[in-house]
Amino acid sequence: xxxxxxxxxxxxxxxxxxxxxxxxxxxxxxxxxxxxxxxxxxxxxxxxxxxxxxxxxxxxxxxxxxxxxxxxxxxxxxxxxxxxxxxxxxxxxxxxxxxxxxxxxxxxxxxxxxxxxxxxxxxxxxxxxxxxxxxxxxxxxxxxxxxxxxxxxxxxxxxxxxxxxxxxxxxxxxxxxxxxxxxxxxxxxxxxxxxxxxxxxxxxxxxxxxxxxxxxxxxxxxxxxxxxxxxxxxxxxxxxxxxxxxxxxxxxxxxxxxxxxxxxxxxxxxxxxxxxxxxxxxxxxxxxxxxxxxxxxxxxxxxxxxxxxxxxxxxxxxxxxxxxxxxxx
Amino acid sequence: xxxxxxxxxxxxxxxxxxxxxxxxxxxxxxxxxxxxxxxxxxxxxxxxxxxxxxxxxxxxxxxxxxxxxxxxxxxxxxxxxxxxxxxxxxxxxxxxxxxxxxxxxxxxxxxxxxxxxxxxxxxxxxxxxxxxxxxxxxxxxxxxxxxxxxxxxxxxxxxxxxxxxxxxxxxxxxxxxxxxxxxxxxxxxxxxxxxxxxxxxxxxxxxxxxxxxxxxxxxxxxxxxxxxxxxxxxxxxxxxxxxxxxxxxxxxxxxxxxxxxxxxxxxxxxxxxxxxxxxxxxxxxxxxxxxxxxxxxxxxxxxxxxxxxxxxxxxxxxxxxxxxxxxxx
Numbered sequence: 001x002x003x004x005x006x007x008x009x010x011x012x013x014x015x016x017x018x019x020x021x022x023x024x025x026x027x028x029x030x031x032x033x034x035x036x037x038x039x040x041x042x043x044x045x046x047x048x049x050x051x052x053x054x055x056x057x058x059x060x061x062x063x064x065x066x067x068x069x070x071x072x073x074x075x076x077x078x079x080x081x082x083x084x085x086x087x088x089x090x091x092x093x094x095x096x097x098x099x100x101x102x103x104x105x106x107x108x109x110x111x112x113x114x115x116x117x118x119x120x121x122x123x124x125x126x127x128x129x130x131x132x133x134x135x136x137x138x139x140x141x142x143x144x145x146x147x148x149x150x151x152x153x154x155x156x157x158x159x160x161x162x163x164x165x166x167x168x169x170x171x172x173x174x175x176x177x178x179x180x181x182x183x184x185x186x187x188x189x190x191x192x193x194x195x196x197x198x199x200x201x202x203x204x205x206x207x208x209x210x211x212x213x214x215x216x217x218x219x220x221x222x223x224x225x226x227x228x229x230x231x232x233x234x235x236x237x238x239x240x241x242x243x244x245x246x247x248x249x250x251x252x253x254x255x256x257x258x259x260x261x262x263x264x265x266x267x268x269x270x271x272x273x274x275x276x277x278x279x280x281x282x283x284x285x286x287x288x289x290x291x292x293x294x295x296x297x298x299x300x301x302x303x304x305x306x307x308x309x310x311x312x313x314x315x316x317x318x319x320x321x322x323x324x325x326x327x328x329x
Numbered sequence: 330x331x332x333x334x335x336x337x338x339x340x341x342x343x344x345x346x347x348x349x350x351x352x353x354x355x356x357x358x359x360x361x362x363x364x365x366x367x368x369x370x371x372x373x374x375x376x377x378x379x380x381x382x383x384x385x386x387x388x389x390x391x392x393x394x395x396x397x398x399x400x401x402x403x404x405x406x407x408x409x410x411x412x413x414x415x416x417x418x419x420x421x422x423x424x425x426x427x428x429x430x431x432x433x434x435x436x437x438x439x440x441x442x443x444x445x446x447x448x449x450x451x452x453x454x455x456x457x458x459x460x461x462x463x464x465x466x467x468x469x470x471x472x473x474x475x476x477x478x479x480x481x482x483x484x485x486x487x488x489x490x491x492x493x494x495x496x497x498x499x500x501x502x503x504x505x506x507x508x509x510x511x512x513x514x515x516x517x518x519x520x521x522x523x524x525x526x527x528x529x530x531x532x533x534x535x536x537x538x539x540x541x542x543x544x545x546x547x548x549x550x551x552x553x554x555x556x557x558x559x560x561x562x563x564x565x566x567x568x569x570x571x572x573x574x575x576x577x578x579x580x581x582x583x584x585x586x587x588x589x590x591x592x593x594x595x596x597x598x599x600x601x602x603x604x605x606x607x608x609x610x611x612x613x614x615x616x617x618x619x620x621x622x623x624x625x626x627x628x629x630x631x632x633x634x635x636x637x638x639x640x641x642x643x644x645x646x647x648x649x650x651x652x653x654x655x656x657x658x
Contacts, residue, residue: 048435048436048439049435049438049439049442050435075414077410078410079408079410079428081406081407081408081410081427081428081429082411082428082429082431082432082435083432084429085404085428085429085430085431085432085433086432086435086436088432088457088458089432089433089436089454089457089458090453090457091432091436098410099408099410099411099414099428099431100410100411100413100414101414102411102414102428102431102435103411103412103414103415103417103418103420104414104418106377106378106379106411106415106431106435107377107415107418107420109378110377110378113378124419125418128417128418128419129417129418
């Protein structure tokens with residue numbers, strides 16, 4: 001384990017609410033400008049003609065200190081008069097857009113329609129919100145998460161928000177992922193020789209992390225990364241803290257435990273962080289495991305977990321690249 | 330003068346705030362479904378990627394009973410959190426968009442981008458707001474008012490809102506007016522044999538009424554209309570009630586009086602309604618003039634003025650079409 005220096009960098013992969021909690025913890029304990037958060041954009045969609053990036057906004061608002069503390073998504077001190085008027089006008093109201101939040105959607109829509117990159121919009125927004133971390137979409141290409149359910153294929157937000165994750169999931173795919181490229185920020189951070197750890201946040205592995213890993217260049221870059229890759233299991237006490245993770249695992253015929261999570265990231269990770277309530281699972285794992293408290297109820301929890309992960313990463317050995325092994329003579 | 334029947338129809342031409350006051354008066358004293366308001370869309374513009382129709386919205390909100398009573402534009406009980414966040418993000422904030430108001434802009438933008446007509450959006454919005462009048466844009470084609478100032482050409486909202494009407498006006502033109510066609514609702518109302526009066530509201534003749542008249546088919550239809558055409562002068566006591574009308578008249582070298590207004594509409598109108606404070610101007614006019622109180626401070630004023638105009642129209646003779654005269658052998 002080496003002492004961390006000013007140039008040491010950390011990369012986090014995350015989706016929305018749950019993952020953003022750990023991203024905030026990392027942001028707060030690391031030096032300014034040393035954290036890169038690569039964010040899922042498989043959830044992005046066009047609604048009411050607006051280009052909406054739910055996970056990017058959650059990370060921006062969370063790191064910018066303006067996220068609503070109770071909902072976890074959207075802005076604090078939000079009002080809903082746009083929605084009320086929209087309802088009055090007979091518009092679609094199943095996806096809630098707050099009045100403050102709309103400024104992001106309207107600005108982003110104008111930005112993207114003029115042919116500019118999502119990455120640059122996020123950089124600009126992060127600057128405006130005083131965020132001293134690199135927040136990067138997984139890709140500037142549109143990759144779309146499609147949830148294959150017993151009722152047919154559903155675009156992510158239709159499954160997640162409109163249908164409240166009710167239809168049983170048969171599979172999940174990421175349309176146009178094969179042709180997508182990592183965003184410049186994501187590629188740069190993963191190949192940076194100063195990167196000391198790649199942290200897969202406790203976001204939903206199937207809905208929030210897999211879309212990121214479905215970008216071929218990101219998966220390759222993580223496989224090739226010199227830094228250890230650590231996943232934080234979203235399972236606590238044999239269940240998911242929040243959201244549909246456990247429900248989806250059951251629907252996909254998977255056991256809801258850390259072993260399933262470990263197997264899911266097999267070949268990609270060098271270490272797994274699990275909750276103490278799942279300590280019994282340690283015996284079955286074939287990679288180093290850090291057992292700690294992964295529930296993040298408050299800011300102190302987030303900072304402590306982030307700090308433990310960074311320390312843990314410093315003691316991990318990087319496994320040989322799985323890809324490199326495949327290509328070995 | 331004939332007694333009005335259920336099928337008698339009235340057409341009003343107007344711009345935003347001032348004209349909408351009289352449109353509301355007409356709306357309240359006429360039977361449901363008998364008023365058509367043809368609204369200026371020369372002020373329409375795209376801002377932040379949103380398609381904004383200020384005068385149409387003012388008329389919709391006014392007739393729908395949700396206009397802000399103090400500002401005259403926008404929605405009552407409005408909030409401004411979108412603007413606050415936009416400012417935070419470094420966006421353009423010179424044009425104020427209220428949170429409720431945004432629902433109209435976002436919905437309209439989506440509607441127009443999908444290739445549908447502005448007219449149909451307005452019909453749908455009027456239905457949603459419970460407005461029992463036909464509100465029609467002057468055209469479904471984009472006509473744009475350009476104010477030629479001593480500082481150069483300014484798009485209308487840049488002149489009106491961004492520059493607060495400060496640069497002196499040298500001329501006003503209506504880009505793409507020559508190729509524009511009246512909207513279906515405007516054409517239908519003006520050619521309807523049951524139309525008993527065409528009322529030019531006391532909107533700014535140069536900025537709000539002229540763009541409507543610049544649509545060739547509208548001017549022709551008004552010239553050909555069987556019903557008398559009555560203009561209500563926006564001048565009260567040798568000045569304009571509000572807005573830049575008097576300032577622009579002076580800058581264009583025009584005397585600020587009802588004679589100038591009468592001359593402006595020469596060949597188009599059969600009667601002029603002026604304020605009692607300008608009664609001295611009557612002697613110089615060559616068309617019938619109704620002298621009354623045209624200042625509309627409250628709802629009763631609006632209804633009384635509307636009622637007087639309708640009665641006045643019933644007693645007017647339609648002059649021979651100026652166009653017909655021009656083409657006579």
